[in-house]
Amino acid sequence: MTPNRVERHPILEVPQHPEMVKFSFDGRELEARRSEVISSALFANGIQVFGYHRRDGSPQGIFCANGQCAQCLVLADGLPVKACITPVRPGMDVRPLEGLPELLADDAPLHLRREIPQVETDVLVVGGGPAGLTAAAELGEHGVKCIVCDDKQELGGKLSLQTHNFFGSVDDCYAGVRGNDIGKVLEQHARAQRSVELWTSSPVVGVFQDGIVGVDRQGRFTVVRPRCMLVAAGAREKALAFPGADLPGVYGAGAFQTLVNRDLVKPSERLFIIGGGNVGLIVAYQALQAGIDVVGLAEAMPEVGGYKVHKDKILRLGVPVYTSHTVLRVEGAGRVERIVIARADEKFRPVAGTELSFEVDTVLVAVGLSSVNELYEEGRRLGMKVFSAGDAHEIAEASAAMFSGKIVAREILKELGQPAEIPADWLTIQSMLRSHPGPVLGYYPPPPDMAVYPIIRCAQEIPCNPCTDVCITDGIVIPEGNLLGRPKLVGDCVGCLKCVAICPGLAISLVDRRHDPTRTVARVTVPWEMPEELVRVGDVVPTTGFEGEPVGTGKVFRILSGKSLNRRRLMVLEVPYADAEKVAGVRIRAPETPSAPWRSRPPPTAR
Amino acid sequence: MEVAPAADSEVIICRCERVTKEMIEEYLRGSGSRDFNAIKAALRTGMGPCGGKTCAELTLRLFRELGVDPKTVTPPVHRPFTQEVPMKAFLVEGNGGSSV
Numbered sequence: 001m002t003p004n005r006v007e008r009h010p011i012l013e014v015p016q017h018p019e020m021v022k023f024s025f026d027g028r029e030l031e032a033r034r035s036e037v038i039s040s041a042l043f044a045n046g047i048q049v050f051g052y053h054r055r056d057g058s059p060q061g062i063f064c065a066n067g068q069c070a071q072c073l074v075l076a077d078g079l080p081v082k083a084c085i086t087p088v089r090p091g092m093d094v095r096p097l098e099g100l101p102e103l104l105a106d107d108a109p110l111h112l113r114r115e116i117p118q119v120e121t122d123v124l125v126v127g128g129g130p131a132g133l134t135a136a137a138e139l140g141e142h143g144v145k146c147i148v149c150d151d152k153q154e155l156g157g158k159l160s161l162q163t164h165n166f167f168g169s170v171d172d173c174y175a176g177v178r179g180n181d182i183g184k185v186l187e188q189h190a191r192a193q194r195s196v197e198l199w200t201s202s203p204v205v206g207v208f209q210d211g212i213v214g215v216d217r218q219g220r221f222t223v224v225r226p227r228c229m230l231v232a233a234g235a236r237e238k239a240l241a242f243p244g245a246d247l248p249g250v251y252g253a254g255a256f257q258t259l260v261n262r263d264l265v266k267p268s269e270r271l272f273i274i275g276g277g278n279v280g281l282i283v284a285y286q287a288l289q290a291g292i293d294v295v296g297l298a299e300a301m302p303e304v305g306g307y308k309v310h311k312d313k314i315l316r317l318g319v320p321v322y323t324s325h326t327v328l329r330v331e332g333a334g335r336v337e338r339i340v341i342a343r344a345d346e347k348f349r350p351v352a353g354t355e356l357s358f359e360v361d362t363v364l365v366a367v368g369l370s371s372v373n374e375l376y377e378e379g380r381r382l383g384m385k386v387f388s389a390g391d392a393h394e395i396a397e398a399s400a401a402m403f404s405g406k407i408v409a410r411e412i413l414k415e416l417g418q419p420a421e422i423p424a425d426w427l428t429i430q431s432m433l434r435s436h437p438g439p440v441l442g443y444y445p446p447p448p449d450m451a452v453y454p455i456i457r458c459a460q461e462i463p464c465n466p467c468t469d470v471c472i473t474d475g476i477v478i479p480e481g482n483l484l485g486r487p488k489l490v491g492d493c494v495g496c497l498k499c500v501a502i503c504p505g506l507a508i509s510l511v512d513r514r515h516d517p518t519r520t521v522a523r524v525t526v527p528w529e530m531p532e533e534l535v536r537v538g539d540v541v542p543t544t545g546f547e548g549e550p551v552g553t554g555k556v557f558r559i560l561s562g563k564s565l566n567r568r569r570l571m572v573l574e575v576p577y578a579d580a581e582k583v584a585g586v587r588i589r590a591p592e593t594p595s596a597p598w599r600s601r602p603p604p605t606a607r
Numbered sequence: 608m609e610v611a612p613a614a615d616s617e618v619i620i621c622r623c624e625r626v627t628k629e630m631i632e633e634y635l636r637g638s639g640s641r642d643f644n645a646i647k648a649a650l651r652t653g654m655g656p657c658g659g660k661t662c663a664e665l666t667l668r669l670f671r672e673l674g675v676d677p678k679t680v681t682p683p684v685h686r687p688f689t690q691e692v693p694m695k696a697f698l699v700e701g702n703g704g705s706s707v
Contacts, residue, residue, distance in 0.1 A: 070657035206687025
């Protein structure tokens with residue numbers, strides 16, 4: 001085992017004896033997990049600089065880890081490849097790309113295939129993520145011939161990176177289930193359809209004016225002639241331009257999720273996150289789950305763009321969120337050593353004298369996504385019958401992507417001349433699922449004089465309803481009557497804890513006042529998804545309110561776990577009777593004071 | 608008081624070809640061009656192995672910073688292939704060995 005692997009994880013299953021293969025980097029023999037990609041294998045071996053740029057010798061590492069950016073080029077058995085999408089083969093000779101690779105000595109003439117394989121199908125689906133798989137399953141149910149092409153080895157797209165319970169509606173998009181589990185379910189649905197073919201490691205690489213589509217089908221160029229094409233290729237992470245943005249150690253939040261959640265690599269000890277959308281906020285939480293310290297998160301706007309519950313859960317754990325702050329630069333000799341941020345004025349200009357510096361080894365960029373829609377645009381230009389769904393159509397949550405796949409599949413059925421209806425309520429659900437987080441309205445307080453009751457701190461309009469579904473007394477309802485409304489306890493509570501266990505926002509705690517007639521202590525149960533070794537039964541821990549404000553201390557009375565809890569553990573705390581309604585979490589990291597403005601080098605002069 | 612802006616020569620826009628913000632700005636100011644493809648030809652922005660997938664948005668932002676409406680900018684031409692395809696994918700089975 002190396003120190004750069006995730007060896008324990010509260011949610012993910014870590015294989016205890018993974019099969020290892022040998023490969024070499026720059027002549028050094030190393031080990032990789034069988035079929036993991038080169039970039040993850042190098043990170044697991046503590047190598048984050050993959051080569052030096054041919055133009056200026058600058059060190060190169062990963063940025064997207066998603067096959068989009070080419071920053072991670074290496075020479076594998078003599079050929080330049082993207083390390084993040086190329087699996088390690090046993091005995092592979094991997095070398096850094098320094099300068100331009102030498103031409104191969106072998107210059108014998110090549111024999112091109114005379115016949116390029118051609119395949120006809122009704123629908124070609126580009127991308128086997130939430131939108132593409134849902135659409136394919138829907139089309140397959142109607143007997144439509146369908147080929148799903150995905151550039152990765154595994155299907156599920158970015159669902160495989162999502163370890164958290166999904167928001168959304170229980171009936172329509174697996175709310176309350178973890179994203180990586182949803183990916184597997186969707187794949188099974190698509191696989192169960194006889195008319196659906198799934199091509200993995202098969203990127204779609206071009207559309208041509210005669211309506212055919214080129215696919216690199218597992219290393220063999222193949223053309224597909226579809227009647228319709230559905231582009232469900234997802235999104236790529238946006239880059240941000242600042243001094244030091246190109247240093248190894250600055251990379252996308254999605255790249256981090258790929259390393260940690262998909263490949264179980266531990267790439268960092270201390271990191272900082274730029275961007276307070278859902279991706280940035282969730283990644284902060286996921287880093288802590290993997291035992292990586294999150295020193296802070298900066299957001300240029302006065303409020304984070306992601307769900308309030310995602311922000312609150314990292315505040316409770318002790319991660320500071322710097323709103324109205326912008327990144328000035330990232331510094332380091334050859335790799336990240338520190339980040340400097342500053343307060344931003346209303347025009348997002350940094351304010352002098354407000355600089356804060358943090359010593360970190362990694363900076364994650366989470367400033368939004370842009371649609372992967374080149375094939376869609378090109379298909380349209382060439383007059384193909386082309387559709388788009390999911391993030392390739394519009395950036396939104398994966399729950400919205402699944403639903404959009406379902407709706408677009410019906411549109412395609414119509415295009416193919418099949419009778420198909422799009423139920424009116426589908427469009428309503430769709431618009432709710434893709435809506436941005438609404439205003440923070442405050443939460444419904446629990447009814448008075450109950451001995452055991454949940455406090456549902458769901459204060460913002462977001463599309464989500466699993467708590468109403470699991471309550472065994474049907475005591476939780478959404479008075480607004482729709483998915484966006486906030487839940488309210490109106491009926492009985494028997495203390496079954498199901499709502500605490502399922503709430504994707506970790507926004508429900510259970511107060512239990514039944515155990516101490518002297519009214520000295522009460523029990524509070526909060527969801528707990530952090531590494532086991534951090535908190536043990538019997539520990540006295542610092543308690544916080546819902547938004548991270550310190551409350552006092554509590555004693556860990558019990559930690560519940562079990563299959564029915566969906567890998568979430570529940571921490572039962574004994575707290576002073578008067579604190580019971582205030583306590584919503586436990587802090588795991590002490591707030592630190594960032595260094596004063598870093599003065600190791602003079603500030604750049606204005607020109 | 609504002610912090611002095613970072614030197615644009617330190618800010619990389621196109622990672623593949625190491626093109627800085629300063630180089631693109633100078634080119635746009637000097638030429639008055641509104642065509643993304645002209646920047647590609649002059650500086651190689653977007654001409655590296657990623658095919659402009661990372662820098663295209665950042666470059667459009669530079670136009671905006673210079674007061675150019677992005678709608679008036681001629682977008683970059685995308686040609687097949689959208690990503691790299693090894694020659695081997697086109698060869699007769701067994702031809703060229705593993706070194707292609």
